[in-house]
Amino acid sequence: GESVGLHLPTLSVQEGDNSIINCAYSNSASDYFIWYKQESGKGPQFIIDIRSNMDKRQGQRVTVLLNKTVKHLSLQIAATQPGDSAVYFCAETVDSSYKLIFGSGTRLLVRP
């Protein structure tokens, strides 16, 4: 689909392994962070979010870690499944704004 590009960074993992997708941000005023999953031909799907007053948040099979010191965000997916194959975007807002600022995305490929 047009949302998945040939030049996106790609992470290839074996089914059942854990995946870690990283994202860097530059604005120290960013205070809300969201991870979205986008499958080919579809819209971004909310996975998990975290606010700047936290450094870790867990969901079902997913964990988001926030390191404000180095302005780094990561998404960990446990026991990666074929259905996890997609492009993953981090997004942030600054000063609790409504305007989402998206990163460039990472393509996750799960090998059977």
Add this chain to the structure above:
Amino acid sequence: NAGVMQNPRHLVRRRGQEARLRCSPMKGHSHVYWYRQLPEEGLKFMVYLQKENIIDESGMPKERFSAEFPKEGPSILRIQQVVRGDSAAYFCASSPRGRGETQYFGPGTRLLVL
């Protein structure tokens, strides 16, 4: 509970024609956002609307593009006199309130300008 709905899913226009993209937010959501996604890029904010009000259109080109969210009916993103560079995926998102709220996205409209 239906999610954000967008139509059409695919739209083909010739240069100079008009494109109208529609978005119905999730039930109970009164805040709508439009984003554009070019190939190999993340989504870029275009405009933020509440019912009958444009709150922020800073990401929308000043010419040819307009948006509305009437009291009744869906939000409309309108592109007049389309050019090939308008070809992209246009996504709508909605939230129950504005600032600091999770935005839920629709499936998008893929616009192709010939």
